[in-house]
Amino acid sequence: MRTIRYISICCIWILTLLTTGCSTFVENNKIEEIAPVVFWALRQGENGKIKISTIAPPLIKEQKRLLSLEVDLLKLGSKDFNFKYYRELKNGQIRLLMIDEELAKQGIHSLINTLSLDPEISPRLYLVVTKGNVEDYITRQLEKQEDLDFFIYRLFKHYEANNEGVITVVNLHEFIKKLYLPYASPIMPAFKASKEDFIYEGTAFFQNDRLKAIAKAKDEQVFQLFNHQHYAKLLSIPELSVGIGHVRSKINWSIQPDRSSSKLVVDLYGSIEEYRGDKDIMNPVEVAQLNKDIQTILEDQTRELLTKMQQWKVDPLQVGNRTLKPFARPVSKQQWFKDWEHMKIDVAYRIHLLPLSNLKT
Amino acid sequence: LKALSLFEKTSTYGSIYIMFIVNRLQILYFMLIMPTYLVQPYMIWGIIAIGILSHLNLVLLFKWLGSERSAKGFEGFVELFGSKWIRFFAFLGLIPIGMKIIVITIGYAEMVQKFIFPSMDLKVLLGLVVALSAYVASQGMEKTIRFVTIVFFMAAWIILIFIPVLYLPTAFPYDLFPLIPTDGADSMWKKLLFLWSSLSGPEYLICLTPWLDLKRKERVFASIANAISVLEYLFLFVISLLFFGAANLKEVRFPVLQIARYFQFPISERIDVILISMQMFNFIFAIAIFLLCFYGAVRIGTGRHQKKKPSTRFGLLILYLTIFTVMLIVVKLMWTDVFRQHVLISVQIWLGAFTYLVIPSLLLIANRRKGIA
Numbered sequence: 001m002r003t004i005r006y007i008s009i010c011c012i013w014i015l016t017l018l019t020t021g022c023s024t025f026v027e028n029n030k031i032e033e034i035a036p037v038v039f040w041a042l043r044q045g046e047n048g049k050i051k052i053s054t055i056a057p058p059l060i061k062e063q064k065r066l067l068s069l070e071v072d073l074l075k076l077g078s079k080d081f082n083f084k085y086y087r088e089l090k091n092g093q094i095r096l097l098m099i100d101e102e103l104a105k106q107g108i109h110s111l112i113n114t115l116s117l118d119p120e121i122s123p124r125l126y127l128v129v130t131k132g133n134v135e136d137y138i139t140r141q142l143e144k145q146e147d148l149d150f151f152i153y154r155l156f157k158h159y160e161a162n163n164e165g166v167i168t169v170v171n172l173h174e175f176i177k178k179l180y181l182p183y184a185s186p187i188m189p190a191f192k193a194s195k196e197d198f199i200y201e202g203t204a205f206f207q208n209d210r211l212k213a214i215a216k217a218k219d220e221q222v223f224q225l226f227n228h229q230h231y232a233k234l235l236s237i238p239e240l241s242v243g244i245g246h247v248r249s250k251i252n253w254s255i256q257p258d259r260s261s262s263k264l265v266v267d268l269y270g271s272i273e274e275y276r277g278d279k280d281i282m283n284p285v286e287v288a289q290l291n292k293d294i295q296t297i298l299e300d301q302t303r304e305l306l307t308k309m310q311q312w313k314v315d316p317l318q319v320g321n322r323t324l325k326p327f328a329r330p331v332s333k334q335q336w337f338k339d340w341e342h343m344k345i346d347v348a349y350r351i352h353l354l355p356l357s358n359l360k361t
Numbered sequence: 362l363k364a365l366s367l368f369e370k371t372s373t374y375g376s377i378y379i380m381f382i383v384n385r386l387q388i389l390y391f392m393l394i395m396p397t398y399l400v401q402p403y404m405i406w407g408i409i410a411i412g413i414l415s416h417l418n419l420v421l422l423f424k425w426l427g428s429e430r431s432a433k434g435f436e437g438f439v440e441l442f443g444s445k446w447i448r449f450f451a452f453l454g455l456i457p458i459g460m461k462i463i464v465i466t467i468g469y470a471e472m473v474q475k476f477i478f479p480s481m482d483l484k485v486l487l488g489l490v491v492a493l494s495a496y497v498a499s500q501g502m503e504k505t506i507r508f509v510t511i512v513f514f515m516a517a518w519i520i521l522i523f524i525p526v527l528y529l530p531t532a533f534p535y536d537l538f539p540l541i542p543t544d545g546a547d548s549m550w551k552k553l554l555f556l557w558s559s560l561s562g563p564e565y566l567i568c569l570t571p572w573l574d575l576k577r578k579e580r581v582f583a584s585i586a587n588a589i590s591v592l593e594y595l596f597l598f599v600i601s602l603l604f605f606g607a608a609n610l611k612e613v614r615f616p617v618l619q620i621a622r623y624f625q626f627p628i629s630e631r632i633d634v635i636l637i638s639m640q641m642f643n644f645i646f647a648i649a650i651f652l653l654c655f656y657g658a659v660r661i662g663t664g665r666h667q668k669k670k671p672s673t674r675f676g677l678l679i680l681y682l683t684i685f686t687v688m689l690i691v692v693k694l695m696w697t698d699v700f701r702q703h704v705l706i707s708v709q710i711w712l713g714a715f716t717y718l719v720i721p722s723l724l725l726i727a728n729r730r731k732g733i734a
Contacts, residue, residue, distance in 0.1 A: 013488075177531055180605075181608055318533070326537075326538050327541050
């Protein structure tokens with residue numbers, strides 16, 4: 001009697017399930033038959049379209065090639081690739097998104113939104129701004145370096161791990177967080193692609209979701225010093241033929257309550273690692289002079305970068321955060337950026353360097 | 362064949378069980394969506410305040426649970442309200458219990474669908490969750506209560522996963538400022554109500570009195586459990602604020618799980634998958650307890666309990682199927698985002714808050730009026 005009961009119950013259950021018309025799995029993820037792409041490179045196409053490129057197949061010993069498509073929607077791209085290629089492309093393992101400079105200047109809010117809503121795409125997706133023709137570079141490079149996409153991904157992974165302050169690394173989550181924060185401007189690393197090379201150029205500053213400018217060379221160096229954990233591996237000052245290594249900075253930035261002026265004091269700790277100038281750095285007097293020169297140059301460079309940021313109306317260092325207090329009303333985003341533009345900034349450096357020792361020049 | 366009884370009682374469970382049960386019933390679906398509802402950093406004070414209120418409420422609840430009338434179990438209730446009223450209350454109780462089952466089951470199944478099997482049909486997942494908790498419940502009340510130990514140790518460590526957020530380079534303490542309401546705070550009461558409702562759950566201990574050893578001193582364990590829950594809420598809320606920032610937080614649907622998804626631990630890149638699966642213990646346990654309460658309430662309501670008719674697994678199964686069918690209808694007809702946000706969860710917020718507020722004081726007042734038995 002009991003068995004009959006159980007069987008009948010099971011039947012009822014199964015029937016209930018069937019009447020709702022459900023099928024369990026609809027996606028085929030058999031690893032031999034799919035191609036999980038590692039990156040997408042996006043650029044502005046014609047008539048407001050987006051041109052998407054990727055390498056397929058990734059990480060399989062098979063002839064690799066560059067696939068490109070022009071589409072209206074990002075999602076459509078990942079679908080249309082399948083009409084072009086014999087494996088199904090999957091986005092679950094996508095790690096890197098390269099956005100062309102021109103496209104980034106148009107604003108990428110909708111793009112970022114699409115990516116963040118996709119349950120398959122990890123918030124750890126690295127974002128990069130590229131200049132020049134990435135497709136050309138990839139096509140040429142594929143002959144020499146097969147797993148190119150994977151190695152570019154490893155590059156970011158490596159520098160992200162400890163925030164070494166060598167290059168800027170930004171992922172989707174960080175970008176979105178800064179996009180929403182009241183006093184912050186999102187940033188991305190900028191790379192320049194030519195036929196032979198793919199070179200890190202600097203940090204791209206965004207005003208809301210639009211690319212505003214790219215900080216290069218000196219600006220980039222100072223920015224690295226201020227960003228992240230205030231550490232830079234090497235600070236080179238070619239004007240004085242000096243290289244300072246393992247630089248740590250301690251930043252004290254006091255902003256007047258009315259936000260009209262502020263004072264920035266930077267304590268810089270490091271050691272002279274290379275010197276090719278004509279001063280005798282075993283001589284304390286001349287070392288003091290060198291320190292003074294370094295200080296002046298760094299102050300100038302910092303002032304220059306901050307002035308540029310003010311002109312561009314961006315705040316990638318999140319200076320506005322320093323106006324926040326636990327029990328006070330915060331200023332609005334518009335107000336802050338208005339004040340930031342006209343804020344007078346007094347920059348002062350205090351240099352604490354360990355000199356080169358045991359060496360006679 | 363041995364006649365089985367779901368509500369059989371061979372021994373009573375004391376202190377540590379009460380602690381686990383209270384804690385696990387407070388940490389359910391609402392904890393996972395809590396940051397999206399609270400959003401503003403000043404709600405940190407809200408969590409603490411509601412935690413204290415919840416503690417006071419537990420004191421009231423345990424005054425009843427420790428009383429002699431409560432120790433009599435069902436007869437105590439009959440003495441208190443009379444058998445007609447008790448049947449009415451049992452029927453009334455079906456609404457909040459049923460609602461709670463539906464909301465947490467659908468909520469959990471939806472989470473599984475979103476994070477683990479995006480291409481799978483929600484109804485299949487629902488069926489699996491219901492089937493699992495039905496299995497646990499069919500083992501009887503006693504085994505379900507003992508199951509809570511496994512549940513606690515399987516799910517309690519999850520909170521530790523979130524510690525690395527404190528060390529993220531993007532997490533600044535500035536994200537927690539300002540700590541005072543600055544935007545008029547007109548929806549403050551809604552957020553507080555939500556918190557109160559999420560801490561509800563311990564009031565169902567009144568259904569479990571025969572199996573629990575409820576002396577006066579056991580109140581301490583319930584208070585400890587409540588304190589642990591409040592700390593967990595506080596911790597997760599602070600973590601979510603640090604991770605997303607207040608401005609972004611209200612756009613995120615399952616903030617806690619999104620954070621877990623962000624970590625790429627060397628052992629498993631998708632730690633959220635493991636986390637959701639472990640969380641299943643918690644949900645299965647709660648659903649099983651509520652299913653048994655539901656069945657018990659139906660038996661009392663229809664008078665089968667009073668006539669000493671035996672409880673059967675068959676009866677339990679029929680109930681599951683009914684509840685499951687209701688869930689399918691809810692999902693099929695009305696489960697849109699708007700509906701979820703504005704109707705189902707709102708109703709659950711009000712019902713949970715109502716039961717948690719009313720049950721202890723109602724019982725105490727009734728007990729006072731009847732005088733010490």
